[in-house]
Amino acid sequence: MDFRDTPDEAAFRRDLRTWLGSALPADWAERDPHVGRWDFEFARTWSRRLFDAGYAGLTWPVEYGGRGLPPTYQAIFLEEIAKADAPDHVGVIGLGMAGPTIMAHGTPEQKRDHLRGILSGDTIFCQGFSEPGSGSDLASLRTRAERDGDEFVVTGQKVWSSYAHVADWCILLARSEPGSAKHRGLTYLLLDMHAPGVEVRPLRQITGDPEFNEIFLTDVRVPVSKVVGEVGGGWQVAMTTLLHERGTLGFALTARLEALFRRLLTTATKTGASTDPVVRDRIADLYVDLQALRYTNYRSLATLVKTGVPGPEGSVAKLHWSETNQRLTSLAVELLGPDAPLSGAGAFWGGYWQYQQLRSRGNTIEAGTSEILRNIVAERVLGLARSR
């Protein structure tokens, strides 16, 4: 296992650094960290620049607008944009979930119609899986898709849907066989978010941001040509989506955590806490957590490159990242001392840490709760069959 870049990878990294240096504003590195989420239009413009420079869809096949490179290049890309604190590509759902699922299960028309727009940022996808009554128990979902000639008529409610307020399309999981139970009778649809009967209501979260949305669907008509995979075979397709959600997450999350860790060091120095042996011990411990995550990702990547499937070690990445991020942001807020309760302009870095800390509480819930992930490790890796 060699952790160093190959000459080609090193050249790619160098070019990317140069490009980031010229694409980002001159004072980018010196500014205080950005509080909260990026403005959508700003992020969309940035995504377009990434696409034009050839940095969107590095691992996607050339025929769909990608570069056809091995996953190591995507890992380098994610490391470098996090290092530069550049915004993410706006199409996270499209790039990480919808795109890979369409590539794996979609029709030639679906691939032609949807993939390129994801990369350029012209098409925004959102996800319609969870429902008010179906969170961890996703297969209990009740949104109906009734066949009517060449169309499905969709009625139901979805929740926790990031980007739904700006999305053009939704990857939707609905029950197409009335009375079917659990994993059977589900169909995976591409639903036009501009169609009549779609209503999106923002959902304000713990940070005060409306990052998620509720989607209300009333008799929304979806052509049969927008079914991904088989009618009634939606669960298998959804598993591809979730596999990619967790699979591609590791490097992006680790790279962002690294940026946060550097800011923790700066904060400790600025607040004078860096000489406190207890603080130093906790910071070193977080550093070990961060390094462990990073090298576990490299190990998973090596397995992925060698065998084509992610190794079992990858299943711990999200579990470990989310809890490390929570510990890190809580410590950072603690370092602010009497100013810890402040927010907004009067707070350290404009309330950056307070925002990050509150947002981190969602990390052990979204994309598979820690409890569900522990079940997955117990059942699929350790063979400790179903816990009920």
Place this chain on the structure above:
Amino acid sequence: MLRAAAREWLADRYPPERVARLADSDAGWDPTSWGELAGLGWLDPELDVLEHAVLAEEAGYALLPGPWLSSVGLALPALGGAPKRPTTLAWADDAASRLRDAATSVACRADDDLDGWRLTGVKRAVPDVAIADEAVVVARTPDRVALFRVDLTANRDAVHPLSTVDTTRRLGELRLDGTPAEPIDAPAAGALTSARRRTSALLACEAVGVTQRALDLAVDYAKTRTQFDRPIRSYQGVSHRLSNVYAALQLARSLAYRAAWCVSADDPAVDEAVASARVAAARAAVGGCEDAIQAMGGIGFTWDHPLHRFYKRAQWIAAFDGAPAAHRAELAEMLFAG
């Protein structure tokens, strides 16, 4: 291939019952195993630390008793190659507790008599000293810190075994009193730095093996043990605890392999890599064994079950050359310096 062969041999020659017998015996190991290891190639001079790392992990999984790790980890750098005889390193004394200190500050004295060098002083916490044939001793000459070989077979009265919690890797004192010694040409600082890095990386790998075994034992138990008419594997109080052990194991494994790689490549990040690996490996191994003991209920608490022996080895590794807090303090130094 190396791993599979090692695992197969260890499973055959060192089942838990035999390890228990050896651990409770006077010698604490089977002296004929040195020849067996040599025959298997574990002492081949061409083995790199990456291969030693694989063997250390498997040796930890089996809890192989004996001075192999002391020889290829601690003693090898001073000797310039794998020792022919079981060999250990004696660095700690009243002036040096950590390996990183020993090259500059050491209490043990070396005097050049007309008939050769003689060492005087008490070396503490010497691993495997009672079963090694030879020790590399760090001592102070009138003008520098240097390394010496002491033939332990000819100086038995200097060896004072101590009772150790982990009886598969015992410690002892070397009470030197004008004991004859042979000087080693290799500069002490380089050899001690190398010994510290190598041994720490190998112990991190060994800890990974220990954790894997503790997890395997607890998982097997959870699959068969029934309470309230259900196998206890179906209780999340048990299964989630073991999922956490698995997570800690994988994280530690990544850092242990990386540390071995950094030692092998003489990477600039080697000291950071080794310290990180030590912290993660100690946490995985000690915590993992504790979780395994808890998951197994009363059985895991008994002397008859092998689990306690892995736990004691985990604690031995965690305490070697500085507790995890000492390694974290070193990491903090690096982080705030750069």
